[in-house]
Amino acid sequence: MLSPFTYNRRRRRSLVLATIRETGRTLWADEKAGYELFKTNCASCYIGWALGGLSIEKTGVRKQDYFKLRGSPITEVDNGCFNITKQEQDSQFFKALVLPDIELTFPCFHDGLVDSLAEAVRIMEIF
Numbered sequence: 001m002l003s004p005f006t007y008n009r010r011r012r013r014s015l016v017l018a019t020i021r022e023t024g025r026t027l028w029a030d031e032k033a034g035y036e037l038f039k040t041n042c043a044s045c046y047i048g049w050a051l052g053g054l055s056i057e058k059t060g061v062r063k064q065d066y067f068k069l070r071g072s073p074i075t076e077v078d079n080g081c082f083n084i085t086k087q088e089q090d091s092q093f094f095k096a097l098v099l100p101d102i103e104l105t106f107p108c109f110h111d112g113l114v115d116s117l118a119e120a121v122r123i124m125e126i127f
Helices: 002-011 013-023 029-041 066-070 117-126
Strands: 056-058 093-095
Touching (some): 066 117
Antiparallel strands (some): 056 093
């Protein structure tokens, strides 16, 4: 469900926005379903005019633990903001990425373990 919205936002970002603003075309059913899913599950982290980059968020805490799902030991990079602040409450907090043009910023996630946008979206659907 989230995939059509994110794919179409990336692939036809200007077309979708221009169409909605200028021609009155509404989102297609799969885009609308993805947008609703985005608003419900993603918009709290990916906010503002840039759709992200404005908040620091704990990784994967809503539905599942990212680090348990990943299945490998915690590394120094997994400490996130703790590596800068040395404050325990900042452990595993990371800056939310800016979504537009995210397909240009591989690999995905702070640990670089996901090398495809489709796989990153699939994983984020879990959280």
